[in-house]
Amino acid sequence: MTAVADALEMERVESHLHPEGSFEVDDHAVPTGREEIWRFTPLKRLRGLHTDAVLDGSAVDAAYDAPEGVAIEQIDRGDLRLGSSGFVPTDRIAARVWHEAGRRFAVTIPADAELDRPVVVTLTGTELEPATATHAVITAGRHSRATVVLRFVGSATLADNVEMVVGDGAELTVVSIDDWADDAVHVGHRHAQVGRDAHFKHVDVTFGGTVVRHDTTAEYAGPGGEVEMLGLYFADAGQHIEHRLFVDHTAPQTKSHVTYKGALQGEGAHTVWIGNVLIRKVAEGIETYEENRNLVLTDGCQADSVPNLEIETGEIKGAGHASATGRFDDEQLFYLRSRGIAEDEARRLVVHGFFNDLIRRIDVPELEEQLAVTVEKELARNLLAEAAR
Amino acid sequence: MSTPSTDSGRRLEIQDLHVTVKTDHEDKEILKGVTLTINAGETHAIMGPNGSGKSTLAYSIAGHPKYTVTSGSVTLDGQDVLAMTVDQRARAGLFLAMQYPVEVPGVSVSNFLRTAKTALDGEAPKLRTWVKDVNTALEQLNLDPTFGTRSVNEGFSGGEKKRHEIAQLELLNPKFAVLDETDSGLDIDALKIVAEGVNRFRGQDGKGVLLITHYTRILRYIEPDFVHVFVAGRVAESGGSELAEELEAHGYDKYVKAASV
Known part of the structure; x- marks a missing residue:
């Protein structure tokens, strides 16, 4: 028992790859574009999300469709579910959303529930300005099985945080589909906390929008958890699609498998994929693999792809990554x-x-x-x- | 089989074909004036040492972009093959069984075969007979029925790749087939299975076969009407199947020496 207790005593080593978070907006300087985490992002096209654009827009309508038993509620800023995934903003936009979100909602799947169809949340943008911010918390109770689809359509300037809490032994799939109109800007932060022996699958499909940047991060609340992150993106002329992933192996015997595939076509199509994995000292016996593949269909496209693996214990089952960008x-x-x-x-x-x-x-x-x-x-x-x- | 076709219009005709390939420094000439006529109903074997240009001939007929035809002509039933795109050549009735079939990840064999058949016929094949035809073709080549769900050539063994090429030959049923070292890398059992497939194909009326090989072994199972010795980018000698026997006994040395003089 003591060995297990020791193993669970998590040492929060600061990763070289990942800045320490803070809820205070002022702790995050306005980015200049020279920072490691911003160097690929076209800040000028973010419509002020990273500076001081008003975020109280209500130009994003929400529609919910859920099978019986699933609770979907609007929640207040003080609700204890906010932050329950261990989410701490790691950049200025996430911190701004934390404080200024105009809509906060929670999707709760009760323990042991097995859903026979997906929960679908459709967010429809109706105007580009003012910008809108939302914060969602998806909680899958112990041993539940559920799929939640977040669908983004229409025109909007949206910054959102999505927290996902996967209870012990639960299986949660969250599918995010950016099917925006061509002029939308979307900066999203998604953070999952994966319980003991739980399985979390995150699927990120990005087709629309002019600038889309998603930071997707995961950590483990206990041993035996599995994370699968799948991404599919298609960048057209002038489109910037950026995915920044961080899997923080904070518990032993955990697994992560990341596969992102993208196609690029047209002048100025730009995709960025940063795949960060940190294997902490405590995370013995883990397995991780991440890969990114890009298919460049025409001239004038750029695909940046950077896998990073930071290993603080050698006592692991396996760790690897692959990145390839090719033409037809x-x-x-x-x-x-x-x-x-x-x-x-x-x-x-x-x-x-x-x-x-x-x-x-x-x-x-x-x-x-x-x-x-x-x-x-x-x-x-x-x-x-x-x-x- | 060895009776020449009476239909004089139906033939694959290669006239003084010169082909270069782009290397880092220069355009290197590989084919140096190939002349060859294959009438409908005939099987021609081309034999030659490594580097003689046999595969270049196969790829040039099929239209591979790596090769540039600098002069000469290729016609199929009088039509100018060299003026056609790669897929037009196939639709005109040419087929190339490749030495190194290419992997196409994520595209299933059955989807690939149906797409090809639809492109060749201009309409989708009737579902019920098509499924039966595919299953028969796979079975005859000793390929598992689950083969159809696998990605094209991905993870196939060398023998599976070759048998898959011949299954395509039978299903797509062209007028003229070029078989580029289909026998290489096959054990004797697989070689027999592949040869039976080729023999079923050419047992039909009016089918032409150009069989490119390094070894005489396959000619015991697929008997050619004509044998050509291919050296240094052109046909050095032509004859009947007795020429293959002579090559079996004496090898290519005589021809290679003559060509290098």
Whole structure:
């Protein structure tokens, strides 16, 4: 027993990769763009989210659809569920949302509940200004099984925090879909605390918006927890899509598996993927793997991809990462075309193939077909026009 | 099988074909004037040592972008093949079984086959007969029925890749097939299975086969009407199947020496 107790005594070593958080806005200087965490982000296009833009907009409507038993409530600033995931803002925008969010809501799945369909929260932006801030807390009770879909559509300037608390033995899937109109700006912070033997899957699908930046972080409240983070993104001309991930292995025998795949097409399409994993001293026997793959479909795109692994104990099962950014493989296209398949169809097959295994791993049947259709729509926008030239 | 086709219009005709490949420094000429006519109903074997340009010939006929045709012509039933795109060539009736089939992750074999068949026919195949045809083709090549759900060539063994090429040959059923070292890397059992597939294909009326190989072994199972010795980018000698026997006994040395003089 004492050995377990010792192991659970978490030493909060400050990671070199990750700044210590604070709830105070003033503890976070206004970013200049030179900071490590901001160096890729086009600050000028954030419409002041990082400085002092008014955040009290109500231009984002929320619609909720949940199976019976799931509680969805508007909550006040003092509600104890806020911060219950261990979330502490690590940058100025997250801290501003903490204080200034105009809408706070909680989604609560009771212990032992097994949902037969997903909870769907649709946030629809109606105006770009003023900016809007929301803070959500999703709690999956002990041994519950649930899928929660957060869907973002329309036009808005949104900063949001989403906390996810996964109870012991629970299985929670949270799917975030940014299907914004072309002019939306979305800076999101998502933090999960994964309980003992719990399984947490986070799926981040990013198609729309002009600037989308998501910081997605996870920590463990006990041993045996598993985190799977899947990402699928498609950046078009002029679009900036940035994912910053941080898995903090704060408990032994935990697992994390991160796979993000993206396609880029059109002048100025820019994607950023930063995959940070910290294996703390206490986190013996853990396993982690992270990978990012980008498919560059046209000239004029840029994909930045940086995996970082920081290891404070050698007593682990495995740790690895991979990152690859490539163009269309001419040999693949030749092979398909040599069977009579026209070039545009061959390109379409290759891109679908690139995303297919990821879409299958999302494993939310209600979304699979829709995601395939969305990929198809993205392809039709540019890639096929490109092939026709 | 060895009776030449009476339909004189149906043939794959290669005339004085010169092909270069881009290297780091220069355009290197690989094919130096290949002339070859394959009439419908005929099987021609091309044999040659490594580096003689056999694969370049195969890829040039199929239209691989790495190779540039600098002069000469390739026609199929009188149509200019070199003016066609890669996929147009396939739709005109050409098929290339590749030496190193390419992996296409995430695209299932069944989706790939159906897409190819639809492209070739201009309409989707009738579902019920198509599924049956696919299953038959896979079974005849000793490929597991679950093969259709796997990604194209991904994780296939060397033998599976080659058998998959021949399953495609049978399902897509072109007019002329170019088989680029389909026999290499196969054990004898797999070689027999592959040869049976090729023989089923050419047992039909009016099918032409250009069989490229390094070894005579496969010619025991697929008997050619003509054998050509290919050295230094062109045909050095042509004959009947007795030429293969001579190569078996004496190797390529004689031809290589002659070409390097």
